[in-house]
Amino acid sequence: MKKRYTLEQKRWDDPAEHAMPEHTRVPARFNIGGVEIAPATVLAPMAGVTDTVFRRFIKNASMFSADGSAGLTADGVEAVTSNQQSGCGLIMTEFTSADGLSRMRETKRKRYLTYYDDEHPISAQIFGSNPETLADSARICQDAGFDLVDLNLGCPAKRVVACNGGSGLLRDLPLIEVIFKRVRAAVSIPFTVKFRMGWNDHHIVCVELAKMAEDCGLNAVALHARTREDGYTGQARWEYIAAVKDAVTIPVIGNGDIRTPEDAAAMVDATHCDAVMIGRAAPANPWIFRQIAQYTATKEATGVGSYEVPTDADRYRMIRTYFEMLVDEIAIEERAEAARAEAITASGQVAREQRNRDCVGKMKQFASWFTHGVPGGSGLRKSIFEAKNGAAVLGSIEEFFEGRANATPHNDSGLEAVHEPEAMIA
CATH class of the missing domain: 3.20.20.70 (Aldolase class I)
Structure with a gap:
């Protein structure tokens, strides 16, 4: 095999x-x-x-x-x-x-x-x-x-x-x-x-x-x-x-x-x-x-x-933070290219489009890792992989966590200290 x-x-x-x-x-x-x-x-x-x-x-x-x-x-x-x-x-x-x-x-x-x-x-x-x-x-x-x-x-x-x-x-x-x-x-x-x-x-x-x-x-x-x-x-x-x-x-x-x-x-x-x-x-x-x-x-x-086990609110903040860092990194690269006058060229435009595709790919990849072991995570993974752009990825995530918050008692008081937590990955 x-x-x-x-x-x-x-x-x-x-x-x-x-x-x-x-x-x-x-x-x-x-x-x-x-x-x-x-x-x-x-x-x-x-x-x-x-x-x-x-x-x-x-x-x-x-x-x-x-x-x-x-x-x-x-x-x-x-x-x-x-x-x-x-x-x-x-x-x-x-x-x-x-x-x-x-x-x-x-x-x-x-x-x-x-x-x-x-x-x-x-x-x-x-x-x-x-x-x-x-x-x-x-x-x-x-x-x-x-x-x-x-x-x-x-x-x-x-x-x-x-x-x-x-x-x-x-x-x-x-x-x-x-x-x-x-x-x-x-x-x-x-x-x-x-x-x-x-x-x-x-x-x-x-x-x-x-x-x-x-x-x-x-x-x-x-x-x-x-x-x-x-x-x-x-x-x-x-x-x-x-x-x-x-x-x-x-x-x-x-x-x-x-x-x-x-x-x-x-x-x-x-x-x-x-x-x-x-x-x-x-x-x-x-x-x-x-x-x-x-x-x-x-x-x-x-x-x-x-040690502390993350709540749903922590998971949501984490995924948002990572995605924001990805977008910020693209902005930094584009400013650097503009300073070198690369962004106005055809190759610079191709590079920009590729970076945006890579960013969306990273979002999907990271969301896939993170949702393993999360109840209902398979449905979220499906909607993320069907998304066409970063905004759609974030929309799927927000909808998922909002639904979980409405379905269960909300706990945003921090992290719960335990000795033997559930495994974080399937």
């Missing part, structure tokens, strides 16, 4: 329930080279997902301080929040082709590497198989101001593997070693790698690869505890994260099957990893990082972890 690796296919197969560790919690911080990451949570790089709008959206959704103010002052005004108060310690870009970066014009390259000051610390992820091209791309990322650069050795998509990129490189450890050394020599910022256990169960290389990374001067490793052949099926095998942690002294980031704060604490307890990385749970539950921070803080204070 043909395997597909789009985000929509990444549903969990019979996810495991973990016994809650009595004392273990996600660490407050860890360091990658000279960069402090606090708390020890990382937004995974996801193709087609973790653009600058989504990254900033996650950062904003994750704001949390230990007094429960969620980044607000006593007057209800948004506070200036330090990284130590944010539920997401590190964000990563979509993976970017090293070959593409090295060939692009400077203006186009800047668009691919766009980020804002409030995204720091931020890591740029690149993929490819040519050591010199990867080294050149890493220098480009460093010159663009990224705090870290990361090499993708985990993507299982056929088009990437066919170019010997992503998890395809797991079959060629000698080439990986050359890449590690060339990139390490090219940049002074922290250099990390995200990889899978191996190509398949007959070719597990994660421990050997982690040792090689440490020997070549990399500053941290992140393991998605599945093979390339696994794709996103079955359960992540956290014992391999533990094996990697036992084998190296550099920080180890665990990735795979973290759906809830309890899962995050259980992974740290089972593997002793230094940090946790969250991918497919984030688009469906943008509050996951804040929930982990709340769970950690309440467990520290009371011995029992608890």
